[in-house]
Amino acid sequence: DLERRWWKEAVVYQIYPRSFNDSNGDGIGDIPGILEKVDYLEALGVDVVWLNPVYESPMADNGYDIADYRSIHPEFGTMDDWERLLEELHARDMRLIMDLVVNHTSDEHEWFVRSREGDPEYADYYYWREGRGDGPGGKGQPPNNWNSFFEGPAWTYDDERGEYYLHLFDEKQPDLNWRNEAVRESVYEMMTWWLEQGIDGFRMDVINLISKPEGLPDGDPDEGLTGAEHFTNGPRSGQYIDEMCERVLSEEEMTVGEMVGVDAETAREYVGGDGSGLSMLIHFEHMGVDTGDGGKWDVEELDLLEFKDVITDWQETLADEGWNCLYLSNHDQPRAVSRFGDDGEYRRESGKLLATFLFTLQGTPFVYQGQEIGMTNTTFETRDEIRDVEAANFVEAALESGEYDSYEEVRPIVEARSRDNARTPMQWSDEPHAGFTGEEGDGEPWLPVNDDSEAVNVAAARADGDSIWHYYRELIDLRERRDVFVYGDYELLAPDHPEVFAYRRTLEDETLVVACNFFDGEPTVELPALAEAEESPDLLLGTHGHGDENGGRRRSDSGATLELRPYEARVYEL
Ligand code: TEU
Numbered sequence: 001d002l003e004r005r006w007w008k009e010a011v012v013y014q015i016y017p018r019s020f021n022d023s024n025g026d027g028i029g030d031i032p033g034i035l036e037k038v039d040y041l042e043a044l045g046v047d048v049v050w051l052n053p054v055y056e057s058p059m060a061d062n063g064y065d066i067a068d069y070r071s072i073h074p075e076f077g078t079m080d081d082w083e084r085l086l087e088e089l090h091a092r093d094m095r096l097i098m099d100l101v102v103n104h105t106s107d108e109h110e111w112f113v114r115s116r117e118g119d120p121e122y123a124d125y126y127y128w129r130e131g132r133g134d135g136p137g138g139k140g141q142p143p144n145n146w147n148s149f150f151e152g153p154a155w156t157y158d159d160e161r162g163e164y165y166l167h168l169f170d171e172k173q174p175d176l177n178w179r180n181e182a183v184r185e186s187v188y189e190m191m192t193w194w195l196e197q198g199i200d201g202f203r204m205d206v207i208n209l210i211s212k213p214e215g216l217p218d219g220d221p222d223e224g225l226t227g228a229e230h231f232t233n234g235p236r237s238g239q240y241i242d243e244m245c246e247r248v249l250s251e252e253e254m255t256v257g258e259m260v261g262v263d264a265e266t267a268r269e270y271v272g273g274d275g276s277g278l279s280m281l282i283h284f285e286h287m288g289v290d291t292g293d294g295g296k297w298d299v300e301e302l303d304l305l306e307f308k309d310v311i312t313d314w315q316e317t318l319a320d321e322g323w324n325c326l327y328l329s330n331h332d333q334p335r336a337v338s339r340f341g342d343d344g345e346y347r348r349e350s351g352k353l354l355a356t357f358l359f360t361l362q363g364t365p366f367v368y369q370g371q372e373i374g375m376t377n378t379t380f381e382t383r384d385e386i387r388d389v390e391a392a393n394f395v396e397a398a399l400e401s402g403e404y405d406s407y408e409e410v411r412p413i414v415e416a417r418s419r420d421n422a423r424t425p426m427q428w429s430d431e432p433h434a435g436f437t438g439e440e441g442d443g444e445p446w447l448p449v450n451d452d453s454e455a456v457n458v459a460a461a462r463a464d465g466d467s468i469w470h471y472y473r474e475l476i477d478l479r480e481r482r483d484v485f486v487y488g489d490y491e492l493l494a495p496d497h498p499e500v501f502a503y504r505r506t507l508e509d510e511t512l513v514v515a516c517n518f519f520d521g522e523p524t525v526e527l528p529a530l531a532e533a534e535e536s537p538d539l540l541l542g543t544h545g546h547g548d549e550n551g552g553r554r555r556s557d558s559g560a561t562l563e564l565r566p567y568e569a570r571v572y573e574l
């Protein structure tokens, strides 16, 4: 049986501060804006807020390029505002976890400024290397062939220091040298300071990239992102994370490691069941079931059988050792209902289907702002509407490669996968700018509001008893009341069905059978588990009405055969 932990029973709500609520009309979301919505979060029933970075930053990567770890970026407010937010969340028995971004800093961080100057205390805080071979101006070529996640070489030549420095992301995000003990000490000191402020844990950005192998060897250029085989799960990543947990954390905090390129087997090393490792981790394997081997921009249809394999692998591998973080969308992914559901005719049904899926697996569900009202992807008619550095760099590289003749040709890929899809302002009402910015709504939002905000917004959803929002409320309630949702074992059912994802959850004498139709067809599915029960099972919850028909026991279809409607999910209790 699984160790009980508060963070296993919690529902997490992720707030991207720039796009959540703008209190002062400058078009940028801020912490006072979040304070205005703390009662909303309490009404939704979430337990933990994960706040994306709010620290001082030149905003090259919207705050994932930190210039001062112990500060609040002025556009977001002050440290007093932040302290009030923590107080108000704790007063309502909600918790706050902060984003820890320590694989890299901003190039405007004091550490990098002094490292670039050659200050002996900081000279070795980053990866500085001579160029190799010859190249223009005696710079030589980059020290190895690694590429950045954001296109192009992972090295930039710095004239001041006369060397190249490593950046796995944007050139304004130099990688910290974790091999240097002084770097580790500085990070642990900063983490301890934030814990002393009263936070309840951390979400750790790309934490399995922090260890790079000695000698920084070349990668295989034919294997995806060049160099990833070396800098992903590097030789000391486990050691550094264990040291961090040992030095800074206790079993009380919730720690969520974001890990690129990690599989379930490797994950067990990081989320050790004996409580030594992280609480859980954010992986990307289910984010690859609708892409080709060209990576995120190689768009393909959802392969449900592959999706089932990935989810089942993670459910089974972390079943008794470790824990799963469950998500379908976040600030880096397109909107779930557009990507995995249907943002047209079946937006409501598919929004509820995805919620059912997320809340009936074993693990901690993460709800990304706007997911609870079925917000959808937006459009990028012209290239200069793009704000996200990752998408902007992709378009530039795609057009330069000659593979596409114009932005028009690349546009469908950008509109399917750009991170900006998740970063359009939260839609609170049908007022101007969806009620996101200022009372007068006079500030121009930093990214245009999605044009479906008239119909898709919090006010409308809360006024409509049959909305996705109320369905989330019911799921959150159910999870709160029924341990089987949290601690029950998982077993895949109907493994070969190409459209229906069905599984059983059991905890002692409680048994649930869940059936999710991920498409707009009307499939039949055989679930013998349903016929095994002495009496016909109760429909506990369903996307198409539930429970209260025929005196609370909606008859399931005869025996084991279910006919599901488009994007229909059902949760039966045996
Ligand atoms: O993201 C990790 C990361 O690799 C993402 O860029 C992801 O691979 C890609 O965006 C998929 O669409 C983290 C943060 O969540 C992201 O916002 C930052 O840009 C990145 O690290 C660098 O800090």
Ligand code: CA
Pocket (backbone or CB within 6 Å): 022, 023, 024, 025, 026, 027, 028, 029, 030, 075
């Ligand atoms: Ca603002």
